[in-house]
Amino acid sequence: MNNVLDIFKEITTIPRCSGNHEPFINYMKNFASKNEYLCLVDKFNNILCKKENSKANLCLQNHYDIVCLSDNCVPKIVEEENFLKAENSTLGADNGIGCSYMLSLMTQGYDCEFLFTSDEEIGLIGANNLEHKLNAQYMLNIDSEAEGEICIGCAGGVDFFAKNSSKQIIENNENYQLYEVTVSNLPGGHSGVDIHLNVPNGIKLIAQTIKENNGLILDINGGERINSIPVNVKAIVAFKNEPKIIPNENICINKIDSKTEHLNVWSSDICDFIYTFANGVRAFDKDLNVVLNSINLAKIKTNIDDIEIELSGRSMSNSYLELLKKETILLLESFGFEVKTDGKYPAWKPDVNEFTNMILDIYKKHNPNASLEAIHAGLECAIFKDKFPHMKIASIGPNIFNPHSTREKVEIKSILNIGKIVKDIVDTF
Structure with a gap:
């Protein structure tokens, strides 16, 4: 050899x-x-x-x-x-x-x-x-x-593909300013074998920044592969006040020097879902020293008519995998998403x-x-x-x-x- x-x-x-x-x-x-x-x-x-x-x-x-x-x-x-x-x-x-x-x-x-x-x-x-x-x-x-x-x-695993098409045009009566928010160069890793290592998730980080500064999403894209922990994410966001950066050296916020009378913004449900979503390890077996159940928010993409989100769930048990699938579908639907699943393996x-x-x-x-x-x-x-x-x-x-x-x-x-x-x-x- x-x-x-x-x-x-x-x-x-x-x-x-x-x-x-x-x-x-x-x-x-x-x-x-x-x-x-x-x-x-x-x-x-x-x-x-x-x-x-x-x-x-x-x-x-x-x-x-x-x-x-x-x-x-x-x-x-x-x-x-x-x-x-x-x-x-x-x-x-x-x-x-x-x-x-x-x-x-x-x-x-x-x-x-x-x-x-x-x-x-x-x-x-x-x-x-x-x-x-x-x-x-x-x-x-x-x-x-x-x-x-x-x-x-x-x-075993299952992949989730969710779409939310809720957006509206609003008048900019409250003098919102546009900013580019970027999360970049995170460590990344495999969403299965590395999920217990507390590797930061770029999509979660950017949602935290937007939510805690009361931002409105105009555009958001990030994540590399459905089986990877996202490394790079970028969003165009409207803030009423100058945003504060959460403590993380990988986050950058830059003001966009342009004003607009109207804003084409996506539903706040999208950011609320990401912000509240329990990403990562869901159950761990200390005796076997192995993660039992987990889920990773892997990708997000803005299209003309909708925002797409991709997630990957895993479980060491087929019965718990099915439960994780049902729970995640119901949760996404409650935030206004249409959901499909694919890539399931035992x-x-x-x-x-x-x-x-x-x-x-x-x-x-x-x-x-x-x-x-x-x-x-x-x-x-x-x-x-x-x-x-x-x-x-x-x-x-x-x-x-x-x-x-x-x-x-x-x-x-x-x-x-x-x-x-x-x-x-x-x-x-």
Whole structure:
């Protein structure tokens, strides 16, 4: 597995933002042919590579798309103090590293099923719509992000898409002044695995500034991806008095030197909803040391006829996920929003079995402190467990920090450590 780093650097040059499939598919067709594998692509851009007369008992699986905070981003890798980072963008270690392990194994000719799924980062689209048939009895997903942890369960999730079209034109009889309010350069992070770290939410911060200064919203836009904690938000707001900035160095308020006799303002319900919304962790299990339920207000956008809000909810329990869905829909509707949901995926109930115990035994030869864990984020494992009930599944991965943000980095030493473990697992099967 000594070529994993080189492979990762190579595929990082291939455009892999969610929704962009063709460049990586073409790469995989050439790669598979060179290494004597079949390369099968279904209608949802999932790629399955296997030997022509495969008798594989193990499937290795990862998604090949990455979160891009700007369109058509191709990360530029920087190596710094035993870490790989990227210049002013996400790195794509989530999940380029997992793909690189699989590609390395293909160069060694292993008889496994190698499944590369599409568009995981925008709703697990590839996994949900998989058309390939898998014959393997076991699946190793390499999309986890903490060395020493073997994931055997994960949260389910649901995305909310809400619209409020209530606005009116009012006469500016009270001498309102226009201001640009900006929240920028917040830390950001993954709205699942980072939700308990008290990372500030840009949309919540800007709503607090507007509400506590009795402002009226004319325009508001912010947030990067539905599965990220929002970093940048900007609004045009009318204030009757000079606004006071809440204590936060990431907030900036600038007066706009123009006056208007009329103001086209959005309903105060929009700001009231954001201001009062209980964003973040809703329940935490101290015994398991895992978030049970959470919800993140991820994006906001002003259109000609409405303001759109996107949220992402997660739960370790399918029943609580359904309750969170119903509660959030009712709450949004009470503030005048029309609501749709999408991107729902099931929770993966923790399952200890002969496969997970075997993975644990192999792992402990390299790391005596290894343990079986569950994670508060969506893994495709939950969908595959639902599609292939007979399959035994586990997920591992190297240390990846701050995914879905410009601070994303992966530890080089950890990549190499996990490479040895992956190879030992594959050799066992």
